Amino acid sequence: MFKKTFITLLLSVILFAAAGCDSLSPVHPPRQNTIQIPENTPGLMKVNFIDVEQGDSILVQLPDGRNMLVDAGTRDAGIKVINYLKNAGVKKIDYLVATHPHEDHIGGMAAVIRGFKVGAIYMPKATHTTKTYIDLLETIQSKGLKITTAEAGIKIIDTGGLSVFVLAPNSAAYEDLNNYSAVIKLTYGKIGFLLTGDALAQSEKEMLAKGTDLRADVLKAGHHGSYSSASQGFLDAVNPKYAVISVGAGNDYGYPHDAALRRLSGIQLYRTDLDGDVVFITDGVGLQVSAGRI
Numbered sequence: 001m002f003k004k005t006f007i008t009l010l011l012s013v014i015l016f017a018a019a020g021c022d023s024l025s026p027v028h029p030p031r032q033n034t035i036q037i038p039e040n041t042p043g044l045m046k047v048n049f050i051d052v053e054q055g056d057s058i059l060v061q062l063p064d065g066r067n068m069l070v071d072a073g074t075r076d077a078g079i080k081v082i083n084y085l086k087n088a089g090v091k092k093i094d095y096l097v098a099t100h101p102h103e104d105h106i107g108g109m110a111a112v113i114r115g116f117k118v119g120a121i122y123m124p125k126a127t128h129t130t131k132t133y134i135d136l137l138e139t140i141q142s143k144g145l146k147i148t149t150a151e152a153g154i155k156i157i158d159t160g161g162l163s164v165f166v167l168a169p170n171s172a173a174y175e176d177l178n179n180y181s182a183v184i185k186l187t188y189g190k191i192g193f194l195l196t197g198d199a200l201a202q203s204e205k206e207m208l209a210k211g212t213d214l215r216a217d218v219l220k221a222g223h224h225g226s227y228s229s230a231s232q233g234f235l236d237a238v239n240p241k242y243a244v245i246s247v248g249a250g251n252d253y254g255y256p257h258d259a260a261l262r263r264l265s266g267i268q269l270y271r272t273d274l275d276g277d278v279v280f281i282t283d284g285v286g287l288q289v290s291a292g293r294i
């Protein structure tokens with residue numbers, strides 16, 4: 001009798017411990033704002049900042065069912081991006097943007113291009129000599145796809161309530177490759193998103209000097225929260241309610257830097273290293289945000 005009770009107790013302890021191991025808890029508790037937009041509302045746009053660790057990858061599910069992917073993380077993150085897209089029901093990437101040729105933005109892109117139908121591809125006119133970049137160009141060529149130069153003034157989508165404009169780069173040549181970053185302004189109804197790639201203060205200044213309308217509800221803070229982006233004048237012009245930093249925990253560069261975090265204080269901040277995947281849903285009026293890890 002004692003033996004049976006003891007075994008039952010032991011079994012319960014083992015089961016309890018196993019259950020504890022199975023329930024993966026997020027590093028940071030899931031966060032959600034108070035606005036709730038029902039999933040089946042027609043004409044929703046979903047902007048997903050995918051947690052690709054140190055890098056960027058943003059999936060935009062447009063209200064008409066088309067998809068845009070801005071960057072695809074590192075080569076190692078390619079599989080995460082592909083799985084995320086598949087889970088989201090993406091069959092075709094209608095618009096693919098490579099903001100600039102650094103590995104943490106284009107590393108996973110060749111695999112993504114091989115795995116999905118791809119429509120238009122936008123890349124800035126910047127060259128790079130890495131194997132990753134050459135692989136990407138060869139993959140694009142092998143699928144018979146064309147590259148459209150991403151530069152200020154390009155209109156990717158321009159219909160009544162929905163627009164996707166390229167705001168930068170504004171110069172033909174830069175010393176720092178990050179400044180070639182394609183900056184995308186996405187507007188649906190009254191809600192705007194500004195996706196800045198790794199654009200640094202120099203590119204931010206050029207956009208300001210041009211008098212570009214930078215206002216946005218959501219800003220992807222430039223260059224993983226580096227001190228060299230999200231300059232004060234730029235932040236004042238964008239005036240976002242939310243900012244997202246796409247960054248890997250314990251990265252080699254010390255991102256996000258305190259100087260950028262100080263400038264971003266007062267804005268509701270989401271970080272992929274702490275929050276996981278960060279997802280905004282909008283009907284063009286309201287904006288719902290949720291974040292977490294599965």
Ligand SMILES: [Zn+2]
Pocket residue numbers: 055056102104105198223224
């Ligand atoms: Zn980067």
